Amino acid sequence: MKLNAEHITDAIGWRFDNSYIGLPDYFYAPLQPVPVQCPQVVMSNHALATSLGLNIRALSQEDAALLFSGNILPDTAQPIAQAYAGHQFGHFTILGDGRAILLGEHLTQAGERFDIQLKGSGQTPFSRRGDGRAALAPMLREYIISEAMHALNIPTTRSLAVVTTGESVIRENILPGAILTRVAASHIRVGTFEYAASKGDAAAIKTLADYVIQRHYHDLIDTENPYLSLLSQVIHRQASLVAKWLLVGFIHGVMNTDNMSISGETIDYGPCAFMDAYDPNTVFSSIDHQGRYRYSNQPLMAQWNLARFAETLLPLIHPMQEKALALAEQAIHSFPEIYQTHWLVGMRMKLGLFTEETEDVVLIQNLLAWMQKNYADYTNTFRMLAAEAVPEGAVFNDAEFMAWHARWQERLSRQSESKLMSFRLMQANNPAIIPRNHRVEEALSAASEHGDYSLIHRLLAAVTNPFVDVPEHSDYRTAPAPSERVYQTFCGT
Numbered sequence: 186m187k188l189n190a191e192h193i194t195d196a197i198g199w200r201f202d203n204s205y206i207g208l209p210d211y212f213y214a215p216l217q218p219v220p221v222q223c224p225q226v227v228m229s230n231h232a233l234a235t236s237l238g239l240n241i242r243a244l245s246q247e248d249a250a251l252l253f254s255g256n257i258l259p260d261t262a263q264p265i266a267q268a269y270a271g272h273q274f275g276h277f278t279i280l281g282d283g284r285a286i287l288l289g290e291h292l293t294q295a296g297e298r299f300d301i302q303l304k305g306s307g308q309t310p311f312s313r314r315g316d317g318r319a320a321l322a323p324m325l326r327e328y329i330i331s332e333a334m335h336a337l338n339i340p341t342t343r344s345l346a347v348v349t350t351g352e353s354v355i356r357e358n359i360l361p362g363a364i365l366t367r368v369a370a371s372h373i374r375v376g377t378f379e380y381a382a383s384k385g386d387a388a389a390i391k392t393l394a395d396y397v398i399q400r401h402y403h404d405l406i407d408t409e410n411p412y413l414s415l416l417s418q419v420i421h422r423q424a425s426l427v428a429k430w431l432l433v434g435f436i437h438g439v440m441n442t443d444n445m446s447i448s449g450e451t452i453d454y455g456p457c458a459f460m461d462a463y464d465p466n467t468v469f470s471s472i473d474h475q476g477r478y479r480y481s482n483q484p485l486m487a488q489w490n491l492a493r494f495a496e497t498l499l500p501l502i503h504p505m506q507e508k509a510l511a512l513a514e515q516a517i518h519s520f521p522e523i524y525q526t527h528w529l530v531g532m533r534m535k536l537g538l539f540t541e542e543t544e545d546v547v548l549i550q551n552l553l554a555w556m557q558k559n560y561a562d563y564t565n566t567f568r569m570l571a572a573e574a575v576p577e578g579a580v581f582n583d584a585e586f587m588a589w590h591a592r593w594q595e596r597l598s599r600q601s602e603s604k605l606m607s608f609r610l611m612q613a614n615n616p617a618i619i620p621r622n623h624r625v626e627e628a629l630s631a632a633s634e635h636g637d638y639s640l641i642h643r644l645l646a647a648v649t650n651p652f653v654d655v656p657e658h659s660d661y662r663t664a665p666a667p668s669e670r671v672y673q674t675f676c677g678t
């Protein structure tokens with residue numbers, strides 16, 4: 186009989202091919218996950234597994250629990266904790282995976298490469314004072330929100346499984362522990378570049394940049410200045426990503442440079458949440474006292490982070506410091522316009538517009554201003570516009586809204602596309618269902634406090650099919666009553 190690790194590797198279909206460990210050894214620490222007492226699978230993502238060419242169903246419950254807890258390692262895994270740094274709320278710190286282990290990189294049949302990481306897997310050389318562990322509710326939050334983001338067509342890391350560990354973690358309360366299996370294009374962050382730059386050795390940053398170009402930006406290899414092109418491409422991907430966040434009302438919550446992925450995926454779901462009533466100043470995170478990462482500040486913070494990224498690339502961009510600085514600054518200063526273009530393209534789709542008129546920006550801003558003044562729900566207002574009927578409900582029975590609506594109707598009639606085409610475009614760009622925070626919290630409490638996962642499964646079914654009006658899911662469309670509103674989310678991770 187085969188050894189269990191080999192059997193599990195074959196059964197699920199792992200095809201590990203680990204390239205990150207080819208980097209110089211100061212980029213990571215090889216080590217094993219710390220085994221847990223009594224692992225049990227509570228979530229497994231069969232759709233994701235299938236898309237990766239994996240078969241979780243081929244494993245027994247026991248073997249799946251051993252695998253996704255890290256108690257048994259696939260025989261082809263080469264587990265490491267990655268080193269990185271980061272600006273946290275503006276302050277530079279050396280960090281690293283303090284509670285995560287990268288098992289390796291799985292190659293799909295199509296040749297796509299994905300990091301497979303266990304989050305909550307025990308202490309590492311980078312744990313500082315942390316216990317290396319994660320509590321169940323935040324790991325389930327990451328699972329729900331990342332899968333919702335994916336369904337909303339927003340680039341994101343994904344969640345393959347959650348296991349409970351049978352151990353407690355001590356935070357403000359004693360909580361059940363858990364481990365999340367995260368799937369990412371890679372876990373290379375702006376902070377990884379800051380870490381390389383902190384070595385004070387130009388070779389380190391070049392090695393990392395070359396690796397990233399090879400892995401994520403292969404088309405840039407033959408450009409005239411691949412490192413400047415890399416900066417420009419990362420700027421484009423982040424501008425597009427953050428525009429998508431704002432278009433659906435998403436607030437990341439902790440946009441530190443260590444939580445900004447070089448591949449352009451949303452990463453590290455901590456105190457993130459979706460906005461209900463439209464208010465550009467919305468902030469949920471309990472640790473964000475200044476509102477640094479509030480909804481409307483996210484583009485500015487992305488640009489700030491990208492400037493930190495640009496600084497690390499300076500020696501590669503041009504041998505003359507002044508020239509390098511000028512080129513990098515020019516790239517960074519292009520961010521607002523690139524962002525604005527993505528946002529406007531997205532907003533036009535949300536309003537069913539196929540053509541471009543200069544006045545569109547004002548039309549959009551007027552709608553948003555009206556929403557803010559009237560505490561209108563962001564998601565529901567757009568979805569209501571995407572219904573063919575004239576919007577109903579007390580909040581729309583308002584002269585200012587009706588005047589806006591008439592202007593919008595006129596605008597629609599100035600394009601040759603039919604109203605039906607506009608509605609189709611709008612239905613595909615205005616979700617009916619987002620993971621509203623009060624429903625997320627409700628589902629997390631049921632699971633974490635009572636072991637009842639039925640709410641999570643129902644919520645997941647709804648948020649992973651967000652653009653279709655499913656009558657059984659209509660309760661998820663209701664905005665929270667004042668008494669249900671969740672004002673703060675906790676890192677409590």
Ligand code: AMP
Pocket residue numbers: 280281282283284285311312313314315316317318319439443444453455678
């Ligand atoms: P995060 O806020 O999750 O992005 O984490 C920021 C940094 O703190 C990362 O380096 C994490 O690995 C580390 N960290 C967070 N929680 C823990 C923990 N419980 N034990 C050890 N390190 C942690």
Ligand code: MG
Pocket residue numbers: 443444453
């Ligand atoms: Mg992080």
